[in-house]
Amino acid sequence: MRRLTVLSRAIAGMLLLASGARAQEKAGKTVWDGVYTADQAKRGGAVFARRCISCHSTGFERTGFVERWREDRLSGFFSFISAYMPRDNPGGATQSEYLDIAAYIMSNNDLPAGAQELTYEELTNIQVQRKDGPAPLPDGSLVRVVGCLTQASDNSWTLTRASAPAQTRSRESSSGLERKVSEAQPFGTNTFPLAYINAFMPDAHKGHKVEAKGDLDRMPDGDRIRLSALQTVAPNCPE
Known part of the structure:
Protein backbone atom coordinates (compact mmCIF):
# COMPACT_ATOMS: atom_id res chain seq x y z
CA MET A 1 0.00 0.00 0.00
CA ARG A 2 2.81 2.39 0.91
CA ARG A 3 4.52 1.67 -2.41
CA LEU A 4 1.29 2.44 -4.25
CA THR A 5 0.93 5.73 -2.37
CA VAL A 6 4.49 6.78 -3.26
CA LEU A 7 3.95 5.74 -6.87
CA SER A 8 0.66 7.66 -7.03
CA ARG A 9 2.32 10.79 -5.70
CA ALA A 10 5.14 10.47 -8.21
CA ILE A 11 2.70 10.09 -11.09
CA ALA A 12 0.66 13.05 -9.85
CA GLY A 13 3.82 15.14 -9.66
CA MET A 14 4.82 14.25 -13.20
CA LEU A 15 1.33 15.08 -14.47
CA LEU A 16 1.46 18.44 -12.69
CA LEU A 17 4.82 19.27 -14.23
CA ALA A 18 3.58 18.28 -17.68
CA SER A 19 0.45 20.38 -17.21
CA GLY A 20 2.55 23.37 -16.17
CA ALA A 21 4.82 22.96 -19.18
CA ARG A 22 1.82 22.83 -21.52
CA ALA A 23 0.33 25.95 -19.92
CA GLN A 24 3.62 27.82 -20.28
CA GLU A 25 3.91 26.74 -23.91
CA LYS A 26 0.34 27.87 -24.59
CA ALA A 27 1.03 31.24 -22.97
CA GLY A 28 3.78 31.85 -25.53
CA LYS A 29 7.28 33.22 -25.25
CA THR A 30 8.99 36.58 -25.27
CA TYR A 36 17.43 31.63 -31.05
CA THR A 37 20.86 29.99 -30.75
CA ALA A 38 24.34 31.49 -30.66
CA ASP A 39 25.29 29.52 -33.79
CA GLN A 40 22.24 30.89 -35.60
CA ALA A 41 23.23 34.45 -34.67
CA LYS A 42 26.76 33.77 -35.92
CA ARG A 43 25.38 32.61 -39.27
CA GLY A 44 23.16 35.68 -39.32
CA GLY A 45 26.18 37.91 -38.82
CA ALA A 46 27.79 36.44 -41.93
CA VAL A 47 24.61 36.96 -43.98
CA PHE A 48 24.27 40.50 -42.60
CA ALA A 49 27.84 41.32 -43.60
CA ARG A 50 27.16 40.07 -47.11
CA ARG A 51 23.72 41.56 -47.72
CA CYS A 52 23.05 44.41 -45.28
CA ILE A 53 26.25 46.08 -44.12
CA SER A 54 26.33 48.67 -46.92
CA CYS A 55 23.23 50.39 -45.48
CA HIS A 56 23.45 49.32 -41.83
CA SER A 57 27.09 49.68 -40.90
CA THR A 58 26.46 49.53 -37.14
CA GLY A 59 24.90 46.07 -37.35
CA PHE A 60 22.03 47.38 -35.17
CA GLU A 61 24.20 46.96 -32.09
CA ARG A 62 22.21 48.16 -29.07
CA THR A 63 19.99 50.25 -31.35
CA GLY A 64 16.81 49.83 -29.30
CA PHE A 65 15.35 46.85 -31.14
CA VAL A 66 12.90 46.15 -28.32
CA GLU A 67 11.64 49.75 -28.14
CA ARG A 68 11.13 49.92 -31.90
CA TRP A 69 9.21 46.63 -32.11
CA ARG A 70 7.71 46.07 -28.66
CA GLU A 71 4.08 45.12 -28.06
CA ASP A 72 4.04 43.07 -31.25
CA ARG A 73 4.93 39.52 -32.21
CA LEU A 74 8.34 38.78 -33.66
CA SER A 75 6.52 37.89 -36.88
CA GLY A 76 5.96 41.62 -37.45
CA PHE A 77 9.69 42.30 -37.52
CA PHE A 78 10.36 39.24 -39.68
CA SER A 79 7.63 40.23 -42.16
CA PHE A 80 9.11 43.71 -42.46
CA ILE A 81 12.70 42.68 -43.13
CA SER A 82 11.73 39.83 -45.47
CA ALA A 83 9.50 42.15 -47.53
CA TYR A 84 11.61 45.32 -47.64
CA MET A 85 15.25 44.35 -47.04
CA PRO A 86 17.86 44.60 -48.39
CA ARG A 87 16.93 47.86 -50.06
CA ASP A 88 18.71 47.05 -53.30
CA ASN A 89 17.01 43.63 -53.50
CA PRO A 90 13.90 43.46 -51.25
CA GLY A 91 12.99 39.90 -50.35
CA GLY A 92 16.16 38.64 -52.01
CA ALA A 93 17.36 36.45 -49.14
CA THR A 94 16.04 33.00 -48.29
CA GLN A 95 13.65 32.36 -45.40
CA SER A 96 16.42 30.72 -43.36
CA GLU A 97 18.74 33.67 -44.02
CA TYR A 98 16.12 36.14 -42.76
CA LEU A 99 15.65 34.00 -39.64
CA ASP A 100 19.42 34.02 -39.07
CA ILE A 101 19.52 37.81 -39.56
CA ALA A 102 16.75 38.21 -36.98
CA ALA A 103 18.79 36.09 -34.55
CA TYR A 104 21.88 38.21 -35.22
CA ILE A 105 20.02 41.48 -34.55
CA MET A 106 18.54 40.11 -31.31
CA SER A 107 22.01 39.02 -30.24
CA ASN A 108 23.37 42.51 -30.96
CA ASN A 109 20.67 43.94 -28.73
CA ASP A 110 21.62 41.78 -25.73
CA LEU A 111 18.64 39.44 -25.97
CA PRO A 112 19.74 36.03 -24.66
CA ALA A 113 20.39 33.01 -26.85
CA GLY A 114 18.85 29.64 -26.05
CA ALA A 115 19.01 25.98 -27.00
CA GLN A 116 16.55 26.00 -29.93
CA GLU A 117 16.92 27.82 -33.23
CA LEU A 118 14.38 30.44 -34.24
CA THR A 119 11.94 28.92 -36.74
CA TYR A 120 9.34 30.37 -39.07
CA GLU A 121 6.59 28.45 -37.27
CA GLU A 122 7.49 30.03 -33.90
CA LEU A 123 7.50 33.67 -35.03
CA THR A 124 3.83 34.32 -34.24
CA ASN A 125 4.24 32.86 -30.73
CA ILE A 126 7.05 35.18 -29.62
CA GLN A 127 6.22 38.56 -28.11
CA VAL A 128 8.58 41.54 -28.30
CA GLN A 129 8.45 43.44 -25.02
CA ARG A 130 10.61 45.02 -22.36
CA LYS A 131 12.34 42.75 -19.90
CA ASP A 132 9.98 43.84 -17.12
CA GLY A 133 6.88 43.19 -19.25
CA PRO A 134 4.47 45.03 -21.56
CA ALA A 135 4.19 48.83 -21.41
CA PRO A 136 1.86 51.40 -23.04
CA LEU A 137 2.92 52.74 -26.42
CA PRO A 138 3.58 56.48 -26.77
CA ASP A 139 1.30 59.00 -28.44
CA GLY A 140 1.59 58.98 -32.22
CA SER A 141 2.65 55.34 -32.53
CA LEU A 142 1.57 53.51 -35.67
CA VAL A 143 -0.45 50.62 -34.27
CA ARG A 144 -2.46 47.52 -35.10
CA VAL A 145 -5.54 46.79 -32.96
CA VAL A 146 -8.12 44.00 -33.20
CA GLY A 147 -11.69 44.22 -31.90
CA CYS A 148 -15.39 44.46 -32.80
CA LEU A 149 -16.55 47.26 -35.08
CA THR A 150 -19.55 48.91 -33.43
CA GLN A 151 -21.76 51.83 -34.47
CA ALA A 152 -23.09 54.09 -31.71
CA SER A 153 -26.50 55.77 -31.61
CA ASP A 154 -24.92 59.02 -32.84
CA ASN A 155 -23.57 57.11 -35.89
CA SER A 156 -19.97 57.31 -34.70
CA TRP A 157 -17.85 54.17 -34.94
CA THR A 158 -15.79 52.52 -32.23
CA LEU A 159 -13.65 49.45 -31.83
CA THR A 160 -14.97 47.59 -28.78
CA ARG A 161 -13.53 44.58 -26.93
CA ALA A 162 -10.28 45.73 -28.48
CA SER A 163 -6.81 44.32 -27.90
CA ALA A 164 -3.97 46.43 -26.58
CA PRO A 165 -2.28 48.43 -29.38
CA ALA A 166 0.64 46.64 -31.05
CA GLN A 167 3.30 48.46 -33.03
CA THR A 168 3.38 47.96 -36.78
CA ARG A 169 5.53 49.29 -39.61
CA SER A 170 2.88 49.17 -42.34
CA ARG A 171 -0.14 51.43 -42.74
CA GLU A 172 -1.79 48.88 -45.01
CA SER A 173 -3.99 45.96 -43.96
CA SER A 174 -1.99 42.98 -42.81
CA SER A 175 -1.28 39.91 -44.89
CA GLY A 176 0.70 36.73 -44.36
CA LEU A 177 2.03 36.18 -40.85
CA GLU A 178 0.76 39.48 -39.48
CA ARG A 179 -2.80 38.74 -40.62
CA LYS A 180 -2.61 35.32 -38.93
CA VAL A 181 -1.69 37.09 -35.69
CA SER A 182 -4.73 39.37 -36.04
CA GLU A 183 -7.05 36.46 -36.83
CA ALA A 184 -5.90 34.63 -33.68
CA GLN A 185 -5.80 37.75 -31.48
CA PRO A 186 -7.99 37.32 -28.37
CA PHE A 187 -10.53 40.05 -27.65
CA GLY A 188 -9.52 42.62 -25.07
CA THR A 189 -11.18 45.17 -22.80
CA ASN A 190 -10.32 48.41 -24.61
CA THR A 191 -12.57 50.76 -26.58
CA PHE A 192 -11.19 53.07 -29.28
CA PRO A 193 -13.11 55.70 -31.24
CA LEU A 194 -12.08 55.51 -34.90
CA ALA A 195 -11.33 58.69 -36.84
CA TYR A 196 -11.53 58.94 -40.66
CA ILE A 197 -13.46 55.66 -40.85
CA ASN A 198 -15.89 56.70 -43.59
CA ALA A 199 -13.16 56.19 -46.18
CA PHE A 200 -13.18 52.46 -45.35
CA MET A 201 -16.88 51.57 -45.92
CA PRO A 202 -17.58 50.73 -42.26
CA ASP A 203 -21.07 49.33 -42.93
CA ALA A 204 -19.44 46.38 -44.71
CA HIS A 205 -17.51 45.53 -41.52
CA LYS A 206 -20.17 46.30 -38.89
CA GLY A 207 -20.36 43.64 -36.17
CA HIS A 208 -17.28 41.86 -37.49
CA LYS A 209 -13.98 41.12 -35.82
CA VAL A 210 -11.71 43.61 -37.55
CA GLU A 211 -8.11 44.69 -37.68
CA ALA A 212 -7.63 48.45 -37.52
CA LYS A 213 -4.35 50.21 -38.27
CA GLY A 214 -3.50 53.84 -37.78
CA ASP A 215 -1.94 56.48 -35.56
CA LEU A 216 -2.61 56.24 -31.83
CA ASP A 217 -3.85 59.49 -30.30
CA ARG A 218 -3.39 59.67 -26.53
CA MET A 219 -6.05 62.19 -25.47
CA PRO A 220 -7.26 63.45 -22.05
CA ASP A 221 -10.76 62.08 -22.60
CA GLY A 222 -9.58 58.73 -23.97
CA ASP A 223 -7.42 57.27 -26.70
CA ARG A 224 -8.49 57.05 -30.33
CA ILE A 225 -7.08 55.71 -33.60
CA ARG A 226 -6.74 57.74 -36.80
CA LEU A 227 -7.35 54.99 -39.33
CA SER A 228 -5.06 54.11 -42.20
CA ALA A 229 -6.49 50.61 -42.88
CA LEU A 230 -9.44 48.45 -41.86
CA GLN A 231 -10.18 44.83 -42.69
CA THR A 232 -12.41 42.02 -41.41
CA VAL A 233 -10.47 39.09 -39.93
CA ALA A 234 -13.53 37.09 -38.76
CA PRO A 235 -17.18 37.45 -39.86
CA ASN A 236 -18.61 38.01 -36.39
CA CYS A 237 -17.83 38.86 -32.79
CA PRO A 238 -19.11 35.99 -30.64
CA GLU A 239 -20.11 36.82 -27.09
Whole structure:
Protein backbone atom coordinates (compact mmCIF):
# COMPACT_ATOMS: atom_id res chain seq x y z
CA MET A 1 0.00 0.00 0.00
CA ARG A 2 2.81 2.39 0.91
CA ARG A 3 4.52 1.67 -2.41
CA LEU A 4 1.29 2.44 -4.25
CA THR A 5 0.93 5.73 -2.37
CA VAL A 6 4.49 6.78 -3.26
CA LEU A 7 3.95 5.74 -6.87
CA SER A 8 0.66 7.66 -7.03
CA ARG A 9 2.32 10.79 -5.70
CA ALA A 10 5.14 10.47 -8.21
CA ILE A 11 2.70 10.09 -11.09
CA ALA A 12 0.66 13.05 -9.85
CA GLY A 13 3.82 15.14 -9.66
CA MET A 14 4.82 14.25 -13.20
CA LEU A 15 1.33 15.08 -14.47
CA LEU A 16 1.46 18.44 -12.69
CA LEU A 17 4.82 19.27 -14.23
CA ALA A 18 3.58 18.28 -17.68
CA SER A 19 0.45 20.38 -17.21
CA GLY A 20 2.55 23.37 -16.17
CA ALA A 21 4.82 22.96 -19.18
CA ARG A 22 1.82 22.83 -21.52
CA ALA A 23 0.33 25.95 -19.92
CA GLN A 24 3.62 27.82 -20.28
CA GLU A 25 3.91 26.74 -23.91
CA LYS A 26 0.34 27.87 -24.59
CA ALA A 27 1.03 31.24 -22.97
CA GLY A 28 3.78 31.85 -25.53
CA LYS A 29 7.28 33.22 -25.25
CA THR A 30 8.99 36.58 -25.27
CA VAL A 31 12.26 37.63 -26.86
CA TRP A 32 13.83 37.28 -23.39
CA ASP A 33 13.26 33.52 -23.32
CA GLY A 34 16.20 32.46 -25.51
CA VAL A 35 14.35 32.04 -28.81
CA TYR A 36 17.43 31.63 -31.05
CA THR A 37 20.86 29.99 -30.75
CA ALA A 38 24.34 31.49 -30.66
CA ASP A 39 25.29 29.52 -33.79
CA GLN A 40 22.24 30.89 -35.60
CA ALA A 41 23.23 34.45 -34.67
CA LYS A 42 26.76 33.77 -35.92
CA ARG A 43 25.38 32.61 -39.27
CA GLY A 44 23.16 35.68 -39.32
CA GLY A 45 26.18 37.91 -38.82
CA ALA A 46 27.79 36.44 -41.93
CA VAL A 47 24.61 36.96 -43.98
CA PHE A 48 24.27 40.50 -42.60
CA ALA A 49 27.84 41.32 -43.60
CA ARG A 50 27.16 40.07 -47.11
CA ARG A 51 23.72 41.56 -47.72
CA CYS A 52 23.05 44.41 -45.28
CA ILE A 53 26.25 46.08 -44.12
CA SER A 54 26.33 48.67 -46.92
CA CYS A 55 23.23 50.39 -45.48
CA HIS A 56 23.45 49.32 -41.83
CA SER A 57 27.09 49.68 -40.90
CA THR A 58 26.46 49.53 -37.14
CA GLY A 59 24.90 46.07 -37.35
CA PHE A 60 22.03 47.38 -35.17
CA GLU A 61 24.20 46.96 -32.09
CA ARG A 62 22.21 48.16 -29.07
CA THR A 63 19.99 50.25 -31.35
CA GLY A 64 16.81 49.83 -29.30
CA PHE A 65 15.35 46.85 -31.14
CA VAL A 66 12.90 46.15 -28.32
CA GLU A 67 11.64 49.75 -28.14
CA ARG A 68 11.13 49.92 -31.90
CA TRP A 69 9.21 46.63 -32.11
CA ARG A 70 7.71 46.07 -28.66
CA GLU A 71 4.08 45.12 -28.06
CA ASP A 72 4.04 43.07 -31.25
CA ARG A 73 4.93 39.52 -32.21
CA LEU A 74 8.34 38.78 -33.66
CA SER A 75 6.52 37.89 -36.88
CA GLY A 76 5.96 41.62 -37.45
CA PHE A 77 9.69 42.30 -37.52
CA PHE A 78 10.36 39.24 -39.68
CA SER A 79 7.63 40.23 -42.16
CA PHE A 80 9.11 43.71 -42.46
CA ILE A 81 12.70 42.68 -43.13
CA SER A 82 11.73 39.83 -45.47
CA ALA A 83 9.50 42.15 -47.53
CA TYR A 84 11.61 45.32 -47.64
CA MET A 85 15.25 44.35 -47.04
CA PRO A 86 17.86 44.60 -48.39
CA ARG A 87 16.93 47.86 -50.06
CA ASP A 88 18.71 47.05 -53.30
CA ASN A 89 17.01 43.63 -53.50
CA PRO A 90 13.90 43.46 -51.25
CA GLY A 91 12.99 39.90 -50.35
CA GLY A 92 16.16 38.64 -52.01
CA ALA A 93 17.36 36.45 -49.14
CA THR A 94 16.04 33.00 -48.29
CA GLN A 95 13.65 32.36 -45.40
CA SER A 96 16.42 30.72 -43.36
CA GLU A 97 18.74 33.67 -44.02
CA TYR A 98 16.12 36.14 -42.76
CA LEU A 99 15.65 34.00 -39.64
CA ASP A 100 19.42 34.02 -39.07
CA ILE A 101 19.52 37.81 -39.56
CA ALA A 102 16.75 38.21 -36.98
CA ALA A 103 18.79 36.09 -34.55
CA TYR A 104 21.88 38.21 -35.22
CA ILE A 105 20.02 41.48 -34.55
CA MET A 106 18.54 40.11 -31.31
CA SER A 107 22.01 39.02 -30.24
CA ASN A 108 23.37 42.51 -30.96
CA ASN A 109 20.67 43.94 -28.73
CA ASP A 110 21.62 41.78 -25.73
CA LEU A 111 18.64 39.44 -25.97
CA PRO A 112 19.74 36.03 -24.66
CA ALA A 113 20.39 33.01 -26.85
CA GLY A 114 18.85 29.64 -26.05
CA ALA A 115 19.01 25.98 -27.00
CA GLN A 116 16.55 26.00 -29.93
CA GLU A 117 16.92 27.82 -33.23
CA LEU A 118 14.38 30.44 -34.24
CA THR A 119 11.94 28.92 -36.74
CA TYR A 120 9.34 30.37 -39.07
CA GLU A 121 6.59 28.45 -37.27
CA GLU A 122 7.49 30.03 -33.90
CA LEU A 123 7.50 33.67 -35.03
CA THR A 124 3.83 34.32 -34.24
CA ASN A 125 4.24 32.86 -30.73
CA ILE A 126 7.05 35.18 -29.62
CA GLN A 127 6.22 38.56 -28.11
CA VAL A 128 8.58 41.54 -28.30
CA GLN A 129 8.45 43.44 -25.02
CA ARG A 130 10.61 45.02 -22.36
CA LYS A 131 12.34 42.75 -19.90
CA ASP A 132 9.98 43.84 -17.12
CA GLY A 133 6.88 43.19 -19.25
CA PRO A 134 4.47 45.03 -21.56
CA ALA A 135 4.19 48.83 -21.41
CA PRO A 136 1.86 51.40 -23.04
CA LEU A 137 2.92 52.74 -26.42
CA PRO A 138 3.58 56.48 -26.77
CA ASP A 139 1.30 59.00 -28.44
CA GLY A 140 1.59 58.98 -32.22
CA SER A 141 2.65 55.34 -32.53
CA LEU A 142 1.57 53.51 -35.67
CA VAL A 143 -0.45 50.62 -34.27
CA ARG A 144 -2.46 47.52 -35.10
CA VAL A 145 -5.54 46.79 -32.96
CA VAL A 146 -8.12 44.00 -33.20
CA GLY A 147 -11.69 44.22 -31.90
CA CYS A 148 -15.39 44.46 -32.80
CA LEU A 149 -16.55 47.26 -35.08
CA THR A 150 -19.55 48.91 -33.43
CA GLN A 151 -21.76 51.83 -34.47
CA ALA A 152 -23.09 54.09 -31.71
CA SER A 153 -26.50 55.77 -31.61
CA ASP A 154 -24.92 59.02 -32.84
CA ASN A 155 -23.57 57.11 -35.89
CA SER A 156 -19.97 57.31 -34.70
CA TRP A 157 -17.85 54.17 -34.94
CA THR A 158 -15.79 52.52 -32.23
CA LEU A 159 -13.65 49.45 -31.83
CA THR A 160 -14.97 47.59 -28.78
CA ARG A 161 -13.53 44.58 -26.93
CA ALA A 162 -10.28 45.73 -28.48
CA SER A 163 -6.81 44.32 -27.90
CA ALA A 164 -3.97 46.43 -26.58
CA PRO A 165 -2.28 48.43 -29.38
CA ALA A 166 0.64 46.64 -31.05
CA GLN A 167 3.30 48.46 -33.03
CA THR A 168 3.38 47.96 -36.78
CA ARG A 169 5.53 49.29 -39.61
CA SER A 170 2.88 49.17 -42.34
CA ARG A 171 -0.14 51.43 -42.74
CA GLU A 172 -1.79 48.88 -45.01
CA SER A 173 -3.99 45.96 -43.96
CA SER A 174 -1.99 42.98 -42.81
CA SER A 175 -1.28 39.91 -44.89
CA GLY A 176 0.70 36.73 -44.36
CA LEU A 177 2.03 36.18 -40.85
CA GLU A 178 0.76 39.48 -39.48
CA ARG A 179 -2.80 38.74 -40.62
CA LYS A 180 -2.61 35.32 -38.93
CA VAL A 181 -1.69 37.09 -35.69
CA SER A 182 -4.73 39.37 -36.04
CA GLU A 183 -7.05 36.46 -36.83
CA ALA A 184 -5.90 34.63 -33.68
CA GLN A 185 -5.80 37.75 -31.48
CA PRO A 186 -7.99 37.32 -28.37
CA PHE A 187 -10.53 40.05 -27.65
CA GLY A 188 -9.52 42.62 -25.07
CA THR A 189 -11.18 45.17 -22.80
CA ASN A 190 -10.32 48.41 -24.61
CA THR A 191 -12.57 50.76 -26.58
CA PHE A 192 -11.19 53.07 -29.28
CA PRO A 193 -13.11 55.70 -31.24
CA LEU A 194 -12.08 55.51 -34.90
CA ALA A 195 -11.33 58.69 -36.84
CA TYR A 196 -11.53 58.94 -40.66
CA ILE A 197 -13.46 55.66 -40.85
CA ASN A 198 -15.89 56.70 -43.59
CA ALA A 199 -13.16 56.19 -46.18
CA PHE A 200 -13.18 52.46 -45.35
CA MET A 201 -16.88 51.57 -45.92
CA PRO A 202 -17.58 50.73 -42.26
CA ASP A 203 -21.07 49.33 -42.93
CA ALA A 204 -19.44 46.38 -44.71
CA HIS A 205 -17.51 45.53 -41.52
CA LYS A 206 -20.17 46.30 -38.89
CA GLY A 207 -20.36 43.64 -36.17
CA HIS A 208 -17.28 41.86 -37.49
CA LYS A 209 -13.98 41.12 -35.82
CA VAL A 210 -11.71 43.61 -37.55
CA GLU A 211 -8.11 44.69 -37.68
CA ALA A 212 -7.63 48.45 -37.52
CA LYS A 213 -4.35 50.21 -38.27
CA GLY A 214 -3.50 53.84 -37.78
CA ASP A 215 -1.94 56.48 -35.56
CA LEU A 216 -2.61 56.24 -31.83
CA ASP A 217 -3.85 59.49 -30.30
CA ARG A 218 -3.39 59.67 -26.53
CA MET A 219 -6.05 62.19 -25.47
CA PRO A 220 -7.26 63.45 -22.05
CA ASP A 221 -10.76 62.08 -22.60
CA GLY A 222 -9.58 58.73 -23.97
CA ASP A 223 -7.42 57.27 -26.70
CA ARG A 224 -8.49 57.05 -30.33
CA ILE A 225 -7.08 55.71 -33.60
CA ARG A 226 -6.74 57.74 -36.80
CA LEU A 227 -7.35 54.99 -39.33
CA SER A 228 -5.06 54.11 -42.20
CA ALA A 229 -6.49 50.61 -42.88
CA LEU A 230 -9.44 48.45 -41.86
CA GLN A 231 -10.18 44.83 -42.69
CA THR A 232 -12.41 42.02 -41.41
CA VAL A 233 -10.47 39.09 -39.93
CA ALA A 234 -13.53 37.09 -38.76
CA PRO A 235 -17.18 37.45 -39.86
CA ASN A 236 -18.61 38.01 -36.39
CA CYS A 237 -17.83 38.86 -32.79
CA PRO A 238 -19.11 35.99 -30.64
CA GLU A 239 -20.11 36.82 -27.09
